[in-house]
Amino acid sequence: MTDDEFERVNEDGASVDDFATRAIHAGWDPDPETGAIMPPVYASSTFAQDAPGEDRGYEYSRTGNPTRTALEDNLASLEGGEYGRAFASGMAAINTVLNLLESGDHVVVGRDVYGGTHRLFTQVYEDYDLEFSFVDATDLKAVEAAMTSATELVWIETPTNPLMQIVDIEAVADVAHDGDALLAVDNTFATPYLQRPLAHGADIVAHSLTKYLGGHSDVVGGALVTDDPDLDERLGFSQNSVGATPDPFACFLVLRGTKTLPVRMDRHSENARRLAAWLDDHPAVEGVHYPGLDSHPGHDIAAAQMDDFGGMLSVEFDATLEAVRTVVSETEVFTLAESLGGVESLIEHPATMTHAAVPAAERRETGITDGLVRLSVGLEGIDDLRTDLQRAIEAGIGG
Missing domain, CATH: 3.90.1150.10 (Aspartate Aminotransferase, domain 1)
Incomplete structure (x- = not known):
């Protein structure tokens, strides 16, 4: 495939060169005191406060850590979103999305999904009175037929794992939103370099950072990106409350990966x-x-x-x-x-x-x-x- 056959231009008109620049620079400027190009690994569990309840942006590393913030800002930029959240694994990120739901809610799921996702949905959350309908997400009529008044979330992968099926993100987003449900897209296989689901109507983008974003088989992590400030606040509340957050060194390794x-x-x-x-x-x-x-x-x-x-x-x-x-x-x-x-x-x-x-x-x-x-x-x-x-x-x- 030649460059003429595939002109890489983002939906907002920015070129692939702009993506490459953001991959390297988004989330961190050289340290003003030392000039450090890479963000330090802030291996601190807690942070000094100037007065009771008056911190400098960080109080405890489960709640927030400067290295993690640099990664979250970088990932949000690459996905074309406003808000990023990093997690200890891809499964922790997916679990956080399900924490948005309540007993009795219904989820429509693309049938061809990662086995760990299937296990989490059917062997964990079905015990908490969540209902899951697995359908061929490449068949829009099947997605529409699966929607009910209790449907709060549609979950898809594209390309799917392992059959490499392609789901029309924009079309499924329309179905989900017509039913007042959220659309979450696992973008792990494509990465934000090749596909940006938020631009096609998705509400949440999920990643296993273990895979292409880390890129070197030496780190485990997950992420969620959204444009919705209220949704991000809910995800952040769960992230902090449950505590499935990555350590600073893991964040550093993923930041190293996104640059290339x-x-x-x-x-x-x-x-x-x-x-x-x-x-x-x-x-x-x-x-x-x-x-x-x-x-x-x-x-x-x-x-x-x-x-x-x-x-x-x-x-x-x-x-x-x-x-x-x-x-x-x-x-x-x-x-x-x-x-x-x-x-x-x-x-x-x-x-x-x-x-x-x-x-x-x-x-x-x-x-x-x-x-x-x-x-x-x-x-x-x-x-x-x-x-x-x-x-x-x-x-x-x-x-």
Whole structure:
């Protein structure tokens, strides 16, 4: 894909160069006393007050910490939002959104979501009298049909995990808002460099900072971004009250990651595009799920709401479970591991790893077969990645 085919321009008219500048500078100016370029890791649990109840902006690190503030401001800027909140993990961020709800509320959820999200919704919050309806979020009529008078939240991912389905954010936002519900979008796979859901009508954007925003497989974190001050206040109240906040060093590591997000995502996307095209023609491959392929059913929507197609793809093999287990175990450049979004390429088997918590019958109904393999395509040389996969496919399946 050439620069002419994909002109990266944000919805407000700002160029990709502006995004790259904000990725490096938003949230922190050089320290006026020392000139420090990077924000210090403020490893302090508490802060001195000038008088009882008179602090200098910080009182206790669970409530607020200067390193965390720098990260939250940076993330808000990248998503084109006004308010950012950082958390100890992506799941802590998702849990905070559910803390907005009350007993008896109803949530419409895209069927193809991360297994941990499914587990939280069905095995934790259903016990607190929240009701969840899992639907094909790519089918607008299915989303509309699932809405009830008790629906307070619609939760989607796009691209989805692990089937890489594309959901029309603006269309689903209209459905949610017509029903007086909030729309939350997990933007982890796309990152704000490739997609900014707030510009398409979302109320809340969620991230696992562990993935592309951190980018180096060395930190765990989560985030929420919104434009709504009242909503941010409610999220902040829960963030402080529950205390699932990241430590200052974790915030520092994610800030280090966001500075290189644009250059990393360009390479992730380039490698994934080339690998998807190669796999799509491979005789042992039944199908490839990657929105950058013209054959992908969500390709046109993805091209309209994303600036590129990202570094995640999944592959279908018409083979036995044992054969597929051999494929994912025989790679050498791809590492067999859960998670995604680091500089190194990862391979995993959703049915037995990331989505094992989803009941088998529900996995099959969603389309997560025993033959499905998910790839997080890293920054290695593309020829090395192809050679590694070819050798592993030959070892497990042949061809």
